[in-house]
Amino acid sequence: MYYSPPKKSVWGHSLRKMEPAVERERVEAFLSRAVSNSVFATGSVFYVPTTFPPSGSPELYRHFGRLLGLSEPQPGLSNLSEEQFELCFSELLERPSLFEPGRGGATVTAFYTISAWNVEGSSVETSSTLGVYYGGKPRIIPGFAFDTMEVFEYLQGALQAVGLGKLNPKHIKGRKP
Numbered sequence: 001m002y003y004s005p006p007k008k009s010v011w012g013h014s015l016r017k018m019e020p021a022v023e024r025e026r027v028e029a030f031l032s033r034a035v036s037n038s039v040f041a042t043g044s045v046f047y048v049p050t051t052f053p054p055s056g057s058p059e060l061y062r063h064f065g066r067l068l069g070l071s072e073p074q075p076g077l078s079n080l081s082e083e084q085f086e087l088c089f090s091e092l093l094e095r096p097s098l099f100e101p102g103r104g105g106a107t108v109t110a111f112y113t114i115s116a117w118n119v120e121g122s123s124v125e126t127s128s129t130l131g132v133y134y135g136g137k138p139r140i141i142p143g144f145a146f147d148t149m150e151v152f153e154y155l156q157g158a159l160q161a162v163g164l165g166k167l168n169p170k171h172i173k174g175r176k177p
Contacts, residue, residue: 001145001146001147001149001152001172001173001174001175002143002144002145002146002172002173002174003142003143003144003145003146003152003155003167003171003172003173004142004143004144004171004173005142005167005168005171006171015138015139015140015164015165016101016102016138017101017102018101018138019101020089020092020093020108020134020135020138021093023132023134023138024089024132024134026162026163026164027130027132027140027162027164029162030158030159030162030164031112031130033118033158033161033162034117034118034119034154034155034158034159035114035116035117035118036116036117036118036123036124037114037115037116037123038112038113038114038115038130039112039113039115040082040085040110040111040112041111041112041113041129042078042079042080042111043080043081043082043084043085043088043108043109043110043111044076044077044078044079044080044108044109045060045061045064045076045077045080045088045106045107045108045109046076046077046078046107046109047060047061047104047105047106047107047136048099048103048104048105048107048136048137049104050100050103050104050105050136057075060098060105060106061074061075061076061077063091063098064077064088064091064106065077067087067088067091068080068084068087068088085108085109085110088108089108089110089134092106092108092134092135098135099135099136100136101135101136101138102136102137102138103136103137104136104137105135105136106135106136107133107134107135107136107137107138108133108134108135109131109132109133109134110131110132110134111129111130111131111132112129112130112131112132113128113129114126114127114128114129114130114144115127115128117146117151117154117155119150119151119154120154124146124147124151126144126145126146127145128142128143128144128145128146129141129142129143130142130143130144131143140159140164140165142159142167144167149175152167152169152172155167
C-alpha cells in the first residue's frame, strides 16, 4: 500500500506559520521515532511569489547562488547536496526577512529516501520518500509505502505525536477491502 495525498492535502495548513527551526526539530523527531534507515536524497531552493506579478525572485536566486559559490545566477537551485542544503537552511534561519511564513519568499527543501521504518523497535523494509519544505510555504510531502495497516497507523501516530499533521486513510492507494 502507498500513502500519497493529492496536492491540495500536502500544503501543510498546520505548518503554515511554523518557523523553520521548529519544523526541522519536528521532522528530526519523526525520523528518529519512525525511521530505521534513511538518506538525504536532494535539496533545492526556490521562490514562492507573495505578489503578482512576482517580484524578488532574481535577487533571491543571486543571494543563494553567491552563498553556494555559483558564478551565474540560476532560475532555481536544485539537486543540492546535503551540505549545500544545510548552508541554505542555515541562511534561512539567519535571515528571516527572506520569507514570509505561510505566504511566500524563499523556500528551502529537503527530500529523503526511506528504506526501513522503525515500528515499535522492529525494522520494516520500505521504499518511501519524505519531502520537507521550509520557509515561505512550509509543508510535508509524504510518499509512504507499507505492507499493513498497523504500519500505517504507527506512522500516523508518530507524525501526530511530533506535531507534523495527520495522515488521512482515504489517501491510501492499493488498499484491499
